[in-house]
Amino acid sequence: MRGNYLYSCLTAVVLLVSSVLGATVEQFAAEVAKSGHNIIQLTDSNYKKWLGGTHKVPRGANVLALFTTTALEFGCQTCLKFEAEYDALVQSWFNDHPGGVSKEDPEKALFFVKVSVMKPGQIPNAFKYFNLEHIPKLLFFPAGGRIDDYQSLDLPQEEGTMRVTYLITALKGAIGISDYQLYVPTDWSSIGVTMFAVFALVYLVRKHYAFLGTLLASRALWAVCSVAFIILMISGYMFNKIRGVPLAGSGPHGEVVYILENEFQSQYGIETQILAVFYGLLAALVVGLSMGIPKLNNYYQRRSDGTFIVAVASIVLAVAVYMFFAxxxxxxxxKQGGYPFKLFKVSALF
Structure with missing residues (x-):
């Protein structure tokens, strides 16, 4: 019993001391390796450790800290746009420095941390410690200092690669290094999809040009496409363009959030696009039921299995309408937590 008590006390002391002492380069590198995206997430319990502590043990590395939010309730468009730029800033460094240490001067290392406000009224302690009132905010903590030794980095008005390049230049000057370059990865997936789509399109046109000509001359097809396009533009694309909302956000644990629950007046861009697709498909399906099925019936009325084909097509379209409406x-x-009506999900059967 006495041994267990002493062990518990010793463990508590070690945890307390480690929470206020500055982290070493090795500790930073180990934490970055566990993060999976090269950014250390600050919490109320660890921010003093990663930003330098309050004792005389200095920081072992340079640290760039981003104070931000992805919650739409704050209306911070700059915060949302800077998310991808900060990721580019981080990946540009770790692309050439996997361990976070400069190649030209092994005594100098750079690591990145981030802390976000997820909900109004739940402000992280790191924000309170530095008395931050405006976001996004970049604070640079030079190696060898303590938690109160830092400088604020200006965030230029330019967006995209210009802003990332500006910050890289500022960090190189603050740290005293030159081996930090902007890295823009090649999007091979997009290139592959584009090449496949072009090949498939050329093949289909050459193989079935007569049928495609008849199809493109169909008034019903153009009517369906026009209605779907109008709905998509009105309910999704135009809203995203006017408001400049992000496609998606992130939750309290870093997960991707596509739909804001119980937020009837706020939404992400991808949410409006999802609903626009629903509207367009529902419109197309209704047109198919009202106009396509009668034409299909006329086409197959002289065949013995015509009734069966028309019945199957009608059922398929009706089930599709039900699925998308559900x-x-x-x-x-x-979005509306008090909405009492629910439809059975066909996907639940599978």
């Missing part, structure tokens, strides 16, 4: 009501109930 998905729509599910999204609506997520």
């Amino acid at each position: 998905a729509y009501t599910n999204v609506y109930s997520t």
